[in-house]
Amino acid sequence: MGLPRKLKNFNLFNDGVSYIGLVPELTLPKLSRKMEEYQAAGMTGPVMVDFGNEAITLEWTAGGLLEDALKQYGANKHHAVQLRFAGAFQNDDTGDVSAVEVTVRGRHKEIDMGSVKQASDTVHKFTTVCSYYKLTVDGNVIIELDFMGAIDNVGGTDRNTDIRKAIGM
Numbered sequence: 001m002g003l004p005r006k007l008k009n010f011n012l013f014n015d016g017v018s019y020i021g022l023v024p025e026l027t028l029p030k031l032s033r034k035m036e037e038y039q040a041a042g043m044t045g046p047v048m049v050d051f052g053n054e055a056i057t058l059e060w061t062a063g064g065l066l067e068d069a070l071k072q073y074g075a076n077k078h079h080a081v082q083l084r085f086a087g088a089f090q091n092d093d094t095g096d097v098s099a100v101e102v103t104v105r106g107r108h109k110e111i112d113m114g115s116v117k118q119a120s121d122t123v124h125k126f127t128t129v130c131s132y133y134k135l136t137v138d139g140n141v142i143i144e145l146d147f148m149g150a151i152d153n154v155g156g157t158d159r160n161t162d163i164r165k166a167i168g169m
Helices: 161-166
Strands: 005-014 025-027 033-038 047-053 056-062 081-091 097-112 124-137 140-146 151-154
Touching (some): 056 081, 056 097
Antiparallel strands (some): 005 081, 025 056, 033 047, 056 124, 097 124, 124 140, 140 151
């Protein structure tokens, strides 16, 4: 029997700046495909046709005021902000630690400054929409999605190579 690797600690980097001690929580992006049901003559049931990735969003909470992140609001480039989650996942059977990184590039869609009350904790919530996503485990790229480059690399196979070739990319 074995136990799964569990997150023991993490850090968030914003354009290379460490936010150790400043980010108490984040929600890693959900990966989802846009699919539509299709059924035609002679088919006894529908199949789901894959039309690519849905939007990717990273949500994170700052423990208070982070001026450098606030100054990124309204960035005019789709890849203006790079965020990198670095997590230590440990197996409690073996003690082995895996380095898990999620790197995204995008821009902040929303900054929620929250409510304020004297002598109370304050948090600021950031919603960052992404045009690039990469998941790495122990230095191995597991998934890399580059929307502008039409790259869908999963497990070392770029599933869009033939499509890019067909459209002259």
